Amino acid sequence: MEVALPTFNSVFSIDCVIFGFEAGELKILLIERNQEPFKDWLALPGYIVEQDESIDDAAERILYELTGLRDLHMQQFHTFGEVNRHPQGRVITVAYYALIRINGQKELRPVTQYARKAFWHPVNELPKLAFDHSEIFETGFNKIRRRLNYQPIAFELLPEKFTLTQLQSLYEAVLNKKLDKRNFRKKMLSYGFLKELDEKQKGVSYRAAKLYKFDRRKYAKIFNNELNLDK
Amino acid sequence: MEVALPTFNSVFSIDCVIFGFEAGELKILLIERNQEPFKDWLALPGYIVEQDESIDDAAERILYELTGLRDLHMQQFHTFGEVNRHPQGRVITVAYYALIRINGQKELRPVTQYARKAFWHPVNELPKLAFDHSEIFETGFNKIRRRLNYQPIAFELLPEKFTLTQLQSLYEAVLNKKLDKRNFRKKMLSYGFLKELDEKQKGVSYRAAKLYKFDRRKYAKIFNNELNLDK
DNA sequence: ATTTAATGGTGTAAATTTTACACAGTATCT
DNA sequence: AGATACTGTGTAAAATTTACACCATTAAAT
Incomplete structure (x- = not known):
């Protein structure tokens, strides 16, 4: 009983919640979308996983393409799989977080067309985000809040x-x-x-x-x- | 710039690490596979997510079909997305755990052909499992070990x-x-x-x-x- | 030179929590 | 009646956590 895998129009994506710390304030990285759906909306950096890359590799690549940031230590924290979370079809997304030192020198510059720009935004007073990204952010924020107590993540946010x-x-x-x-x-x-x-x-x-x-x-x-x- | 979602031969699956407690021993639920690849191997109960169901719903359905167990409180804990974890193609799997009271009365009976049988096995001395299921089990075991300290999960394993x-x-x-x-x-x-x-x-x-x-x-x-x- | 403004750096006592540790009591079986 | 096997209980010492206030230092302003 050998059975081929089914062919579905199902897509994996990655969304990134990237935390930074600046001027005593916690911030996350947002992009302005340049693509339907949710064109012109603010969103977490996120995109589709290719077939020949692991999800960890995809997370690094996607973050780089949308923001110009590289070599972060990214960590998966939750997978979102509601049927209608994406208006165009079935997309299951694996959410990652990372923490980095915000560095004025380091320019945020999307490499692809999919984002018009990338910028830091304080975690307080976040605007409404595209898709279910507000929920993804909340889940991620709760995770790192908990992890702060038993993992040395604070030091990734501060200068050396x-x-x-x-x-x-x-x-x-x-x-x-x-x-x-x-x-x-x-x-x-x-x-x-x-x-x-x-x-x-x-x-x-x-x-x-x-x-x-x-x-x-x-x-x-x-x-x-x-x-x-x-x- | 409206872009249709790509059509990939990519598949989501669910794998379940179900813990039970009996005779002072912690056990997990295994199945004997009746399907290639890894036919006749022992494996975690797991299968493919349909297009029109959320991953949480899929987890419940799949566990039921492979073991006959229903209405567990299942919780996602990690997503495994290495490129070659499945020999037949790209399969990303979301792993869930649940804890239940092992109950002699409750029969374990697979509803589909994909599993020949389902049974409890002590977590110590686990045999080699199909796919990357040994790694999935380890990850899940570490999660519940940690959660035991701040969530009331112990009581799900004991009789009332x-x-x-x-x-x-x-x-x-x-x-x-x-x-x-x-x-x-x-x-x-x-x-x-x-x-x-x-x-x-x-x-x-x-x-x-x-x-x-x-x-x-x-x-x-x-x-x-x-x-x-x-x- | 003096003052002002802003933050740096420090100790102790009380309360709470955690740890280590041993034996008499009770139900059942023979 | 005795053997067996587990139940149920207290206390003292150690460690950790909490609450709390003021002088020191530096640069800037006067």
Whole structure:
């Protein structure tokens, strides 16, 4: 009983929720669509998966084509498969998130015609998005909010060297609540994966803060130990 | 610029990792395939999504057709999209898990020809499975292990009335470590969502233990409060 | 030179939670 | 009556979490 796979007009797509942090605010990357359906609408960067690429590869490619961004560490978080989520046919979409340092230098420039432009938008006061992208964003935002507690994702959003106040304000932005300064510092430093640098912040008109770095190797060591000790 | 969706020979499928608990052991549901490729192999229950059904609906239907089980609360956990995971073409699969009480009465009987039989198998010493199903299982097992800590999924695996010892042994089976009896009870009861019944265990040849019930309404109340109080 | 404005950096005590640990009680079976 | 097998219970020490306020430092303004 050998059965060929059916041929359906079914399409996989990828949608990306890319978070950035700038001026104490959490932002995501949106595009302005230049293609029907939802032409001229704002949307998450997303497009169709080719037949000969894995979905992880597709996610990288699609993000690059629509925004010019490359080499992000993207992570799948949910698949949306309602029948009528796309007005033109059956499209199941796998949603990915990534976190990056917003960098004024790095220009956002779509490589394809499908997006007219790409830009950062604060996660608060998001406009209505094309398709079910508002729902996709919400789901992704909830995921990273949860993951912030057990994965070192905060450091992907900050510059390589950062102050403890910057780190705290990122946590506050994602979790949407105030944290206690002394307790926050005590706890963060107690983990032992932050490396204090000899440098200080520059260009501020008040006392400059010490800079820190995230030590990925120490983090891995600590994390592995925790898994192995297993009391 | 209106563009029709491309027609690909691309297929969505669903694979199910269904956990059960019996005789102090955690088990999953396997089928014996009756169809190429991987005919006669053991595999997770899985099949192809139709064009006019959502992936959530498909998951329920497919599990029913291959095992005879219905009305489980299934939850998507990961999507597998490597190019060559299926020998006959491009198949992207969305993996779901569910947890159920294994019930001797309830017969496992495939409704379609695609599975020869369905049966429970302990999660330890799993044989090699068809396709990338071993990897899918591992991913799913890791997910529920993590979720056990913040979602009331344990109670879906136990009979409606259970003893604290049964509950503990379930935690031990999933987490794969011994827990302290007194501390476990103290903590579980402190949550306040277990209802102590007037009944006792029956049919044991030693002192019978008290039976408890999971109180879903109290759980929801507590859980919501936690979210709202937000200190 | 002094003042002002803005943020940096620091410690302690109380409360809560987590951990480690052992034995008498009870039901059943023989 | 005794053996067997599991139930059910408390406490003290350790660790973690919480609440809380002020002086120090720098650059800019006067």
